[in-house]
Structures are given as structure tokens and as C-alpha cells.
Amino acid sequence: MEFQIIRFSYVSSTQDIAKNVLRENVVILADTQQNGRGRFGRTWHSPPGGLWMSVILRPRIDSHLISLLGGVAIVSALEKFNIKACLKWPNDVLLNGKKLAGLLGEVHKGYVLLGMGINLQNEIPPELKDTAINLPEINREELLPRILEELDNMLSMEKEDILNLWREKNCTLGRKVRVREIEEYDGIARDIDEKGFLIVESEGKIRRVMAGDVEILEKL
Numbered sequence: 711m712e713f714q715i716i717r718f719s720y721v722s723s724t725q726d727i728a729k730n731v732l733r734e735n736v737v738i739l740a741d742t743q744q745n746g747r748g749r750f751g752r753t754w755h756s757p758p759g760g761l762w763m764s765v766i767l768r769p770r771i772d773s774h775l776i777s778l779l780g781g782v783a784i785v786s787a788l789e790k791f792n793i794k795a796c797l798k799w800p801n802d803v804l805l806n807g808k809k810l811a812g813l814l815g816e817v818h819k820g821y822v823l824l825g826m827g828i829n830l831q832n833e834i835p836p837e838l839k840d841t842a843i844n845l846p847e848i849n850r851e852e853l854l855p856r857i858l859e860e861l862d863n864m865l866s867m868e869k870e871d872i873l874n875l876w877r878e879k880n881c882t883l884g885r886k887v888r889v890r891e892i893e894e895y896d897g898i899a900r901d902i903d904e905k906g907f908l909i910v911e912s913e914g915k916i917r918r919v920m921a922g923d924v925e926i927l928e929k930l
């Protein structure tokens with residue numbers, strides 16, 4: 711499958727442009743975003759040098775699984791550059807325990823807009839330096855085709871194979887985590903279920919996390 715890339719130097723958010731374009735397999739790529747956003751409406755810093763894009767899809771699989779799939783595509787693409795990143799549920803890519811990339815899956819009029827933000831040659835704001843990391847040795851023009859190649863491969867896979875690839879490349883399962891949903895609790899992340907939700911064992915009970923924030927309490 712061919713992706714069509716539409717390039718912008720400056721946008722509010724590639725997700726918003728994607729909502730207006732709404733054509734399958736189109737990629738909205740921007741040099742900078744003024745209002746880049748993450749999950750729960752958080753700000754996503756998007757200065758020049760990073761890879762900020764939204765991929766417009768009409769996947770066969772559950773839209774919940776798309777950000778897991780996007781994370782696997784990023785980690786697999788980085789492996790081609792001998793970089794070993796890993797996946798933190800639900801939508802972070804970590805390198806050396808810090809956030810390298812984030813994914814945002816939004817559904818709009820039957821399309822899934824898969825937003826990907828990867829810190830490459832961009833600056834990391836000083837207040838985020840303890841928790842975020844970039845990869846200055848990689849430029850976005852070399853990484854982008856690799857990611858699209860991986861996405862293309864994965865979009866034709868069966869759900870179970872996608873979940874297994876996520877399991878292979880994750881650094882969440884088997885670890886002690888703190889979950890922040892309506893309430894906050896600690897437990898051990900055990901698995902992801904067929905919908906991509908996280909299964910956590912906490913005080914002898916099995917709990918299913920659908921949309922919360924998860925902090926890994928061990929050093930990675």
C-alpha cells in the first residue's frame with residue numbers, strides 16, 4: 711500500500727489537519743505544531759527537528775488497538791537503526807526509561823487518525839529533561855519511510871499477531887506499576903487482553919485498565 715505524504719511547515723496540530731483531509735492512507739507531516747496535543751489534552755511540544763505526523767487510516771481492527779500497533783511500528787523501525795526502544799502501555803515509546811515518542815489515536819467519522827510524535831533532533835524543554843529523551847543521531851526523513859513500511863505490514867496482520875508483537879517489544883508487563891484511573895492503585899502488570907486493555911493484578915484481584923495512566927515503578 712502507498713501512503714501519500716502531505717507536508718506542512720507549521721500547523722496547529724497535524725490531528726486537526728487530518729480531520730479535515732479524511733482520506734485513507736494520507737500522512738500529514740509538519741515541521742512544527744503550535745498546539746500539538748497528547749492524551750488527555752496534554753500539551754505536546756513540537757519544535758523543529760522532531761517527527762510530528764498523523765496517519766489517516768480505516769483499519770479492519772478495533773480502533774483501540776491502533777495506537778498499540780503504531781507503537782510497535784516505531785519500535786520495529788528503530789530496530790533497523792540498532793536502537794532498542796520499548797513500549798509502555800498504552801501509547802508511549804521509551805528509551806533508557808524516558809519517553810522518546812507518544813501516540814494518540816482519535817476516531818473521526820469512521821476514520822482513525824493515528825498521531826505520532828517522536829523526539830529526534832528537536833530540543834527537549836528543560837522541565838521535561840528528567841522524563842523525556844530525543845535521538846539526535848536520527849533524522850526524520852530516514853525514519854519516516856521505515857515507520858510507514860512497518861505500519862503497512864502490520865495493518866494486514868491478524869489481531870492476535872499484533873498483540874503478540876506488542877508483548878514482544880513491551881517493557882510494562884511483569885513490572886510493578888501505579889495505575890491512575892478514577893482511583894489510584896499499585897499492582898503488577900500481567901498482560902494485555904484481546905482489546906488491548908492492560909490486565910493488572912492488585913491485592914490479589916485482577917483489574918482491567920482501559921484508559922488510565924500507568925507509571926512503571928521499577929527502574930528500567
Ligand code: BTN
Binds near residue numbers: 752
Ligand atoms: C501522548 O504521548 O500523549 C501522545 C502524543 C502524540 C503527539 C503527536 S505529534 C503528531 C500528532 N499531532 C498532535 O497534535 N499530537 C500527535
